[in-house]
Amino acid sequence: MAMSETQGATAPKGPDPKVAVRLENLSKTYPGTSVPAVDGLSLDIADGEVFTLLGPSGCGKTTTLRMVAGLEVPDEGQIYFGDREIVITERGLRVPPEKRNIGMVFQSYAIWPHMTVEQNVAFPLKTRHMGRKEIKDRVANVLELVGMPGLEKRPGPLLSGGQQQRVALARALVTEPRVLLLDEPFSNLDAKLREQMRAELKHLQQRLNIAVLFVTHDQIEALSLSTGIALLNLGVVQQRGHPRLLYEEPANEFVRDFVGKTALFKGEVRTSNPSGQVAVGIAGAPDCVVFGRSYDPDQLQEGRDVYIAVRPEDVEIMPANGEKAPSGMTAATVTSSLFIGERIEYEVDVDGQGNIQVYGQRHTPSEEGDRVWLKIRPEGHSVWASDWSHVASVDEDP
Ligand SMILES: Nc1ncnc2c1ncn2[C@@H]1O[C@H](COP(=O)(O)OP(=O)(O)O)[C@@H](O)[C@H]1O
Ligand SMILES: [Mg+2]
Numbered sequence: 001m002a003m004s005e006t007q008g009a010t011a012p013k014g015p016d017p018k019v020a021v022r023l024e025n026l027s028k029t030y031p032g033t034s035v036p037a038v039d040g041l042s043l044d045i046a047d048g049e050v051f052t053l054l055g056p057s058g059c060g061k062t063t064t065l066r067m068v069a070g071l072e073v074p075d076e077g078q079i080y081f082g083d084r085e086i087v088i089t090e091r092g093l094r095v096p097p098e099k100r101n102i103g104m105v106f107q108s109y110a111i112w113p114h115m116t117v118e119q120n121v122a123f124p125l126k127t128r129h130m131g132r133k134e135i136k137d138r139v140a141n142v143l144e145l146v147g148m149p150g151l152e153k154r155p156g157p158l159l160s161g162g163q164q165q166r167v168a169l170a171r172a173l174v175t176e177p178r179v180l181l182l183d184e185p186f187s188n189l190d191a192k193l194r195e196q197m198r199a200e201l202k203h204l205q206q207r208l209n210i211a212v213l214f215v216t217h218d219q220i221e222a223l224s225l226s227t228g229i230a231l232l233n234l235g236v237v238q239q240r241g242h243p244r245l246l247y248e249e250p251a252n253e254f255v256r257d258f259v260g261k262t263a264l265f266k267g268e269v270r271t272s273n274p275s276g277q278v279a280v281g282i283a284g285a286p287d288c289v290v291f292g293r294s295y296d297p298d299q300l301q302e303g304r305d306v307y308i309a310v311r312p313e314d315v316e317i318m319p320a321n322g323e324k325a326p327s328g329m330t331a332a333t334v335t336s337s338l339f340i341g342e343r344i345e346y347e348v349d350v351d352g353q354g355n356i357q358v359y360g361q362r363h364t365p366s367e368e369g370d371r372v373w374l375k376i377r378p379e380g381h382s383v384w385a386s387d388w389s390h391v392a393s394v395d396e397d398p
Pocket of ligand 1: 030031033037055056057058059060061062063064
Protein backbone atom coordinates (compact mmCIF):
# COMPACT_ATOMS: atom_id res chain seq x y z
CA MET A 1 0.00 0.00 0.00
CA ALA A 2 1.37 3.41 -0.94
CA MET A 3 2.16 5.57 2.07
CA SER A 4 0.38 8.57 0.60
CA GLU A 5 -2.87 6.63 0.92
CA THR A 6 -2.53 6.17 4.62
CA GLN A 7 -2.33 8.48 7.53
CA GLY A 8 1.18 9.12 8.72
CA ALA A 9 2.63 11.98 10.68
CA THR A 10 2.54 14.89 8.26
CA ALA A 11 4.66 18.00 8.32
CA PRO A 12 2.79 20.95 9.84
CA LYS A 13 1.31 23.24 7.19
CA GLY A 14 -0.12 25.97 9.41
CA PRO A 15 -3.07 28.31 8.84
CA ASP A 16 -4.45 28.82 5.33
CA PRO A 17 -7.30 31.23 4.47
CA LYS A 18 -8.50 28.89 1.68
CA VAL A 19 -8.89 25.90 4.01
CA ALA A 20 -12.01 26.25 6.20
CA VAL A 21 -10.90 23.56 8.64
CA ARG A 22 -7.43 22.10 8.96
CA LEU A 23 -6.67 19.33 11.44
CA GLU A 24 -2.99 18.56 11.89
CA ASN A 25 -1.68 15.45 13.63
CA LEU A 26 -4.52 15.41 16.16
CA SER A 27 -4.22 12.76 18.87
CA LYS A 28 -6.27 12.04 21.94
CA THR A 29 -6.05 9.30 24.55
CA TYR A 30 -8.72 9.44 27.26
CA PRO A 31 -7.47 9.33 30.85
CA GLY A 32 -7.53 5.78 32.22
CA THR A 33 -7.27 4.19 28.76
CA SER A 34 -4.15 3.02 26.97
CA VAL A 35 -5.29 3.00 23.34
CA PRO A 36 -5.62 6.37 21.59
CA ALA A 37 -9.20 7.27 20.59
CA VAL A 38 -7.72 9.36 17.77
CA ASP A 39 -4.18 8.84 16.53
CA GLY A 40 -2.34 11.35 14.32
CA LEU A 41 -5.33 12.56 12.33
CA SER A 42 -4.80 15.20 9.63
CA LEU A 43 -7.30 16.55 7.14
CA ASP A 44 -8.31 19.68 5.25
CA ILE A 45 -11.86 20.80 4.51
CA ALA A 46 -12.51 23.62 2.05
CA ASP A 47 -15.52 25.95 2.01
CA GLY A 48 -18.38 24.24 0.20
CA GLU A 49 -17.09 20.76 0.99
CA VAL A 50 -18.87 18.01 2.91
CA PHE A 51 -16.12 15.97 4.48
CA THR A 52 -17.19 12.76 6.19
CA LEU A 53 -15.56 10.77 8.96
CA LEU A 54 -16.78 7.24 8.36
CA GLY A 55 -16.07 4.17 10.41
CA PRO A 56 -17.38 1.58 12.83
CA SER A 57 -18.59 2.44 16.31
CA GLY A 58 -15.72 3.43 18.59
CA CYS A 59 -13.28 4.40 15.83
CA GLY A 60 -12.90 7.98 17.07
CA LYS A 61 -15.40 9.97 15.01
CA THR A 62 -17.19 11.73 17.85
CA THR A 63 -13.93 12.41 19.68
CA THR A 64 -12.61 14.16 16.55
CA LEU A 65 -15.75 16.26 16.20
CA ARG A 66 -15.64 17.21 19.87
CA MET A 67 -12.03 18.35 19.55
CA VAL A 68 -13.01 20.55 16.59
CA ALA A 69 -15.91 21.96 18.63
CA GLY A 70 -13.70 22.57 21.66
CA LEU A 71 -15.51 20.08 23.91
CA GLU A 72 -12.45 17.82 24.14
CA VAL A 73 -8.81 18.87 24.38
CA PRO A 74 -6.37 17.05 22.07
CA ASP A 75 -3.10 15.73 23.57
CA GLU A 76 -1.28 16.73 20.42
CA GLY A 77 -1.82 18.62 17.20
CA GLN A 78 -3.18 21.80 15.71
CA ILE A 79 -6.58 23.01 14.50
CA TYR A 80 -7.03 25.99 12.20
CA PHE A 81 -10.19 27.56 10.79
CA GLY A 82 -8.97 29.45 7.74
CA ASP A 83 -6.14 31.68 8.91
CA ARG A 84 -7.32 31.51 12.55
CA GLU A 85 -5.38 29.43 15.04
CA ILE A 86 -7.93 27.45 17.07
CA VAL A 87 -5.77 24.91 18.89
CA ILE A 88 -1.98 24.88 19.04
CA THR A 89 -1.09 22.22 21.59
CA GLU A 90 2.59 23.13 21.83
CA ARG A 91 1.78 26.69 22.84
CA GLY A 92 -1.22 25.76 24.99
CA LEU A 93 -3.44 27.89 22.74
CA ARG A 94 -7.14 26.97 22.78
CA VAL A 95 -9.99 29.13 21.53
CA PRO A 96 -13.03 28.48 23.79
CA PRO A 97 -15.99 26.67 22.15
CA GLU A 98 -18.30 29.71 22.07
CA LYS A 99 -15.68 31.73 20.17
CA ARG A 100 -15.15 29.15 17.41
CA ASN A 101 -18.17 30.16 15.28
CA ILE A 102 -19.36 26.67 14.49
CA GLY A 103 -22.81 25.08 14.28
CA MET A 104 -23.40 21.59 15.64
CA VAL A 105 -26.11 18.95 15.37
CA PHE A 106 -26.00 15.67 17.26
CA GLN A 107 -27.66 12.31 16.90
CA SER A 108 -30.17 12.89 19.69
CA TYR A 109 -32.55 15.71 18.92
CA ALA A 110 -30.93 18.34 21.03
CA ILE A 111 -33.86 20.74 20.95
CA TRP A 112 -35.36 22.03 24.16
CA PRO A 113 -38.82 20.48 24.58
CA HIS A 114 -40.21 23.24 26.80
CA MET A 115 -39.60 25.85 24.11
CA THR A 116 -41.30 26.69 20.83
CA VAL A 117 -39.52 26.35 17.51
CA GLU A 118 -38.78 30.08 17.51
CA GLN A 119 -37.38 30.06 21.05
CA ASN A 120 -35.15 27.11 20.20
CA VAL A 121 -33.74 28.66 17.05
CA ALA A 122 -33.40 32.15 18.56
CA PHE A 123 -31.48 30.91 21.57
CA PRO A 124 -27.91 31.23 20.20
CA LEU A 125 -28.72 34.76 18.99
CA LYS A 126 -30.13 35.82 22.38
CA THR A 127 -26.96 34.69 24.12
CA ARG A 128 -25.14 37.02 21.71
CA HIS A 129 -27.45 39.90 22.71
CA MET A 130 -28.74 40.49 19.20
CA GLY A 131 -31.66 42.91 18.72
CA ARG A 132 -35.30 41.64 18.64
CA LYS A 133 -36.01 42.63 15.07
CA GLU A 134 -32.85 41.03 13.72
CA ILE A 135 -33.50 37.85 15.69
CA LYS A 136 -37.02 37.64 14.27
CA ASP A 137 -35.79 38.08 10.69
CA ARG A 138 -32.96 35.62 11.05
CA VAL A 139 -35.19 32.95 12.61
CA ALA A 140 -37.77 33.34 9.84
CA ASN A 141 -35.05 33.07 7.18
CA VAL A 142 -33.38 30.04 8.60
CA LEU A 143 -36.73 28.23 9.11
CA GLU A 144 -37.50 28.90 5.47
CA LEU A 145 -34.08 27.49 4.62
CA VAL A 146 -34.69 24.19 6.43
CA GLY A 147 -38.18 23.84 4.98
CA MET A 148 -40.22 24.83 8.05
CA PRO A 149 -41.57 28.29 7.25
CA GLY A 150 -44.32 29.64 9.49
CA LEU A 151 -43.84 27.10 12.29
CA GLU A 152 -42.29 29.59 14.74
CA LYS A 153 -44.95 29.16 17.44
CA ARG A 154 -45.12 25.34 17.35
CA PRO A 155 -44.11 23.80 20.72
CA GLY A 156 -41.16 21.36 20.61
CA PRO A 157 -43.17 18.27 21.68
CA LEU A 158 -45.61 18.71 18.76
CA LEU A 159 -42.87 18.16 16.18
CA SER A 160 -42.09 14.93 14.34
CA GLY A 161 -38.58 13.47 14.50
CA GLY A 162 -37.69 14.91 11.13
CA GLN A 163 -39.01 18.36 12.11
CA GLN A 164 -37.02 18.26 15.35
CA GLN A 165 -33.83 17.57 13.40
CA ARG A 166 -34.69 20.44 11.06
CA VAL A 167 -35.06 22.74 14.07
CA ALA A 168 -31.72 21.53 15.42
CA LEU A 169 -30.20 22.26 12.01
CA ALA A 170 -31.82 25.72 11.91
CA ARG A 171 -30.43 26.48 15.36
CA ALA A 172 -26.97 25.39 14.24
CA LEU A 173 -27.14 27.59 11.13
CA VAL A 174 -28.77 30.72 12.56
CA THR A 175 -25.43 32.21 13.65
CA GLU A 176 -24.16 31.81 10.07
CA PRO A 177 -21.16 29.66 10.98
CA ARG A 178 -18.43 28.91 8.48
CA VAL A 179 -18.21 25.35 9.76
CA LEU A 180 -21.07 22.94 10.45
CA LEU A 181 -20.41 19.82 12.54
CA LEU A 182 -22.91 16.97 12.22
CA ASP A 183 -22.62 13.84 14.37
CA GLU A 184 -24.86 11.08 12.97
CA PRO A 185 -27.72 13.61 12.74
CA PHE A 186 -30.14 11.30 10.93
CA SER A 187 -29.53 8.00 12.68
CA ASN A 188 -32.69 8.27 14.82
CA LEU A 189 -34.92 8.79 11.80
CA ASP A 190 -36.64 6.04 9.83
CA ALA A 191 -35.14 4.96 6.49
CA LYS A 192 -37.44 7.02 4.23
CA LEU A 193 -37.02 10.21 6.20
CA ARG A 194 -33.28 9.69 6.42
CA GLU A 195 -33.09 9.55 2.63
CA GLN A 196 -35.12 12.74 2.33
CA MET A 197 -33.03 14.60 4.94
CA ARG A 198 -29.88 13.49 3.14
CA ALA A 199 -31.06 15.06 -0.11
CA GLU A 200 -32.19 18.22 1.70
CA LEU A 201 -28.89 18.61 3.51
CA LYS A 202 -27.02 18.32 0.24
CA HIS A 203 -29.10 21.12 -1.34
CA LEU A 204 -28.84 23.28 1.73
CA GLN A 205 -25.09 22.87 1.94
CA GLN A 206 -24.66 23.77 -1.73
CA ARG A 207 -26.72 26.93 -1.21
CA LEU A 208 -24.81 28.02 1.87
CA ASN A 209 -21.35 27.04 0.58
CA ILE A 210 -20.06 26.35 4.09
CA ALA A 211 -17.70 23.59 5.21
CA VAL A 212 -19.42 20.58 6.73
CA LEU A 213 -17.70 17.94 8.84
CA PHE A 214 -20.10 15.03 8.87
CA VAL A 215 -19.81 11.94 11.03
CA THR A 216 -21.54 8.67 10.25
CA HIS A 217 -21.14 4.89 10.43
CA ASP A 218 -23.56 4.59 7.49
CA GLN A 219 -21.66 4.13 4.26
CA ILE A 220 -24.61 5.01 2.01
CA GLU A 221 -24.92 8.34 3.78
CA ALA A 222 -21.16 8.87 3.44
CA LEU A 223 -20.97 7.90 -0.22
CA SER A 224 -23.97 9.99 -1.27
CA LEU A 225 -23.29 13.19 0.69
CA SER A 226 -19.55 13.65 0.72
CA THR A 227 -17.04 15.44 -1.43
CA GLY A 228 -14.40 13.59 0.58
CA ILE A 229 -14.31 10.73 3.09
CA ALA A 230 -11.81 9.64 5.69
CA LEU A 231 -12.43 6.05 6.73
CA LEU A 232 -11.27 5.54 10.30
CA ASN A 233 -10.50 2.39 12.21
CA LEU A 234 -9.17 2.37 15.78
CA GLY A 235 -8.51 6.10 15.62
CA VAL A 236 -6.38 5.88 12.47
CA VAL A 237 -7.31 7.00 8.95
CA GLN A 238 -7.31 3.97 6.64
CA GLN A 239 -7.97 5.87 3.43
CA ARG A 240 -8.96 9.35 2.47
CA GLY A 241 -10.40 10.61 -0.78
CA HIS A 242 -13.42 10.95 -3.01
CA PRO A 243 -16.20 8.40 -2.31
CA ARG A 244 -15.52 6.79 -5.69
CA LEU A 245 -11.86 6.26 -4.85
CA LEU A 246 -12.67 4.39 -1.65
CA TYR A 247 -15.25 2.28 -3.46
CA GLU A 248 -13.25 1.53 -6.59
CA GLU A 249 -9.67 1.55 -5.35
CA PRO A 250 -9.74 0.53 -1.68
CA ALA A 251 -6.29 0.99 -0.12
CA ASN A 252 -6.49 -2.05 2.15
CA GLU A 253 -8.75 -4.94 3.07
CA PHE A 254 -10.47 -2.98 5.83
CA VAL A 255 -11.58 -0.30 3.35
CA ARG A 256 -12.54 -2.91 0.77
CA ASP A 257 -14.79 -4.75 3.21
CA PHE A 258 -16.24 -1.73 5.05
CA VAL A 259 -17.31 0.24 2.00
CA GLY A 260 -19.83 -1.70 -0.07
CA LYS A 261 -19.99 -5.43 -0.68
CA THR A 262 -17.42 -7.52 -2.48
CA ALA A 263 -17.35 -10.93 -4.06
CA LEU A 264 -13.88 -12.44 -3.68
CA PHE A 265 -12.96 -14.62 -6.66
CA LYS A 266 -9.91 -16.83 -6.42
CA GLY A 267 -7.48 -16.57 -9.28
CA GLU A 268 -3.92 -16.64 -10.49
CA VAL A 269 -1.79 -13.76 -11.71
CA ARG A 270 -1.29 -13.91 -15.49
CA THR A 271 0.56 -10.63 -15.87
CA SER A 272 1.41 -7.88 -13.45
CA ASN A 273 2.30 -4.38 -14.57
CA PRO A 274 4.44 -2.14 -12.31
CA SER A 275 1.74 0.54 -12.64
CA GLY A 276 -0.50 -1.73 -10.57
CA GLN A 277 -2.64 -3.33 -13.32
CA VAL A 278 -2.87 -7.08 -12.82
CA ALA A 279 -4.47 -9.65 -15.14
CA VAL A 280 -6.03 -12.49 -13.19
CA GLY A 281 -7.16 -15.86 -14.52
CA ILE A 282 -10.28 -16.86 -12.57
CA ALA A 283 -9.92 -20.27 -10.86
CA GLY A 284 -12.24 -22.92 -12.31
CA ALA A 285 -12.81 -20.90 -15.51
CA PRO A 286 -9.98 -21.45 -18.00
CA ASP A 287 -11.21 -18.79 -20.42
CA CYS A 288 -11.97 -16.03 -17.96
CA VAL A 289 -9.31 -13.36 -17.39
CA VAL A 290 -10.16 -10.04 -15.74
CA PHE A 291 -8.14 -7.00 -14.73
CA GLY A 292 -7.79 -5.30 -11.40
CA ARG A 293 -5.41 -2.95 -9.67
CA SER A 294 -3.12 -3.58 -6.76
CA TYR A 295 -1.30 -1.18 -4.45
CA ASP A 296 1.38 -3.79 -4.15
CA PRO A 297 2.11 -5.04 -7.68
CA ASP A 298 5.71 -6.05 -6.85
CA GLN A 299 4.36 -8.83 -4.68
CA LEU A 300 2.17 -10.24 -7.43
CA GLN A 301 4.50 -12.24 -9.66
CA GLU A 302 3.09 -14.31 -12.50
CA GLY A 303 1.49 -17.51 -11.28
CA ARG A 304 0.78 -16.28 -7.78
CA ASP A 305 -2.56 -17.10 -6.16
CA VAL A 306 -4.65 -14.02 -5.48
CA TYR A 307 -8.13 -12.83 -4.70
CA ILE A 308 -9.79 -10.45 -7.08
CA ALA A 309 -12.45 -8.37 -5.34
CA VAL A 310 -15.46 -7.71 -7.54
CA ARG A 311 -18.43 -5.53 -6.61
CA PRO A 312 -21.67 -7.54 -6.91
CA GLU A 313 -23.08 -5.14 -9.52
CA ASP A 314 -20.05 -5.90 -11.71
CA VAL A 315 -21.15 -9.50 -12.18
CA GLU A 316 -23.93 -10.36 -14.60
CA ILE A 317 -25.82 -13.56 -13.97
CA MET A 318 -27.61 -15.44 -16.77
CA PRO A 319 -29.07 -18.91 -17.31
CA ALA A 320 -26.41 -21.38 -18.50
CA ASN A 321 -26.87 -22.31 -22.12
CA GLY A 322 -24.62 -25.37 -22.37
CA GLU A 323 -22.00 -27.30 -20.43
CA LYS A 324 -18.95 -25.08 -20.77
CA ALA A 325 -19.01 -21.38 -19.92
CA PRO A 326 -18.03 -19.20 -22.88
CA SER A 327 -14.92 -17.04 -22.91
CA GLY A 328 -14.99 -14.31 -20.23
CA MET A 329 -17.49 -16.20 -18.10
CA THR A 330 -17.51 -18.69 -15.27
CA ALA A 331 -20.17 -21.29 -14.42
CA ALA A 332 -22.05 -21.67 -11.13
CA THR A 333 -25.04 -23.25 -9.43
CA VAL A 334 -27.59 -21.13 -7.59
CA THR A 335 -27.70 -22.09 -3.91
CA SER A 336 -30.17 -19.46 -2.75
CA SER A 337 -32.12 -16.55 -4.15
CA LEU A 338 -33.50 -13.66 -2.15
CA PHE A 339 -36.07 -11.35 -3.75
CA ILE A 340 -35.65 -7.89 -2.23
CA GLY A 341 -37.69 -5.82 -4.67
CA GLU A 342 -35.28 -3.76 -6.74
CA ARG A 343 -33.11 -6.83 -7.40
CA ILE A 344 -32.60 -10.47 -6.54
CA GLU A 345 -29.65 -11.37 -4.35
CA TYR A 346 -28.19 -14.77 -5.20
CA GLU A 347 -25.76 -17.03 -3.44
CA VAL A 348 -24.07 -19.03 -6.13
CA ASP A 349 -21.62 -21.90 -5.81
CA VAL A 350 -19.05 -21.01 -8.44
CA ASP A 351 -17.17 -23.87 -10.09
CA GLY A 352 -13.70 -24.10 -8.54
CA GLN A 353 -14.45 -21.24 -6.11
CA GLY A 354 -17.09 -21.65 -3.43
CA ASN A 355 -20.04 -19.45 -2.50
CA ILE A 356 -20.25 -15.90 -3.80
CA GLN A 357 -23.02 -13.31 -3.63
CA VAL A 358 -24.20 -11.65 -6.84
CA TYR A 359 -27.17 -9.48 -7.85
CA GLY A 360 -29.64 -10.29 -10.60
CA GLN A 361 -32.56 -8.50 -12.22
CA ARG A 362 -36.03 -9.41 -11.08
CA HIS A 363 -37.28 -9.83 -14.66
CA THR A 364 -34.98 -12.79 -15.37
CA PRO A 365 -35.08 -14.83 -12.16
CA SER A 366 -33.11 -18.03 -11.57
CA GLU A 367 -34.16 -20.69 -9.10
CA GLU A 368 -32.25 -22.59 -6.48
CA GLY A 369 -30.35 -25.43 -8.18
CA ASP A 370 -30.25 -23.73 -11.63
CA ARG A 371 -26.98 -23.74 -13.53
CA VAL A 372 -25.95 -20.19 -14.41
CA TRP A 373 -23.12 -18.34 -16.10
CA LEU A 374 -21.47 -15.34 -14.54
CA LYS A 375 -19.99 -12.62 -16.68
CA ILE A 376 -17.49 -10.61 -14.68
CA ARG A 377 -16.87 -7.07 -15.85
CA PRO A 378 -13.50 -7.29 -17.60
CA GLU A 379 -11.71 -4.58 -15.61
CA GLY A 380 -11.88 -2.13 -12.72
CA HIS A 381 -11.52 -4.56 -9.80
CA SER A 382 -8.97 -4.77 -7.00
CA VAL A 383 -6.44 -7.56 -6.53
CA TRP A 384 -5.21 -8.91 -3.20
CA ALA A 385 -2.37 -11.23 -2.37
CA SER A 386 -3.52 -14.43 -0.70
CA ASP A 387 -2.48 -17.97 -0.01
CA TRP A 388 -5.91 -19.34 -0.63
CA SER A 389 -4.61 -22.52 -2.26
CA HIS A 390 -3.39 -23.59 1.18
CA VAL A 391 -6.79 -23.08 2.79
CA ALA A 392 -8.29 -26.46 3.61
CA SER A 393 -11.92 -25.78 2.75
CA VAL A 394 -12.91 -23.66 -0.20
CA ASP A 395 -16.02 -22.52 1.66
CA GLU A 396 -14.08 -21.05 4.52
CA ASP A 397 -14.09 -17.31 4.90
CA PRO A 398 -10.90 -15.72 3.59
N1 LIG B 1 -15.17 10.06 27.80
C1 LIG B 1 -14.50 8.95 27.44
N2 LIG B 1 -13.66 8.33 28.31
C2 LIG B 1 -12.96 7.22 27.96
N3 LIG B 1 -13.03 6.66 26.73
C3 LIG B 1 -13.83 7.25 25.82
C4 LIG B 1 -14.61 8.40 26.12
N4 LIG B 1 -15.31 8.74 25.01
C5 LIG B 1 -14.98 7.83 24.05
N5 LIG B 1 -14.10 6.94 24.54
C6 LIG B 1 -13.48 5.83 23.79
O1 LIG B 1 -12.76 6.38 22.70
C7 LIG B 1 -12.93 5.60 21.54
C8 LIG B 1 -13.54 6.44 20.43
O2 LIG B 1 -14.85 6.80 20.81
P1 LIG B 1 -15.77 7.75 19.91
O3 LIG B 1 -14.98 8.93 19.48
O4 LIG B 1 -17.02 8.02 20.67
O5 LIG B 1 -16.07 6.80 18.66
P2 LIG B 1 -17.23 6.87 17.55
O6 LIG B 1 -17.90 8.18 17.61
O7 LIG B 1 -16.49 6.62 16.27
O8 LIG B 1 -18.16 5.74 17.85
C9 LIG B 1 -13.78 4.41 21.93
O9 LIG B 1 -12.93 3.34 22.24
C10 LIG B 1 -14.50 4.90 23.18
O10 LIG B 1 -14.82 3.83 24.03
MG1 LIG C 1 -19.95 8.65 17.90
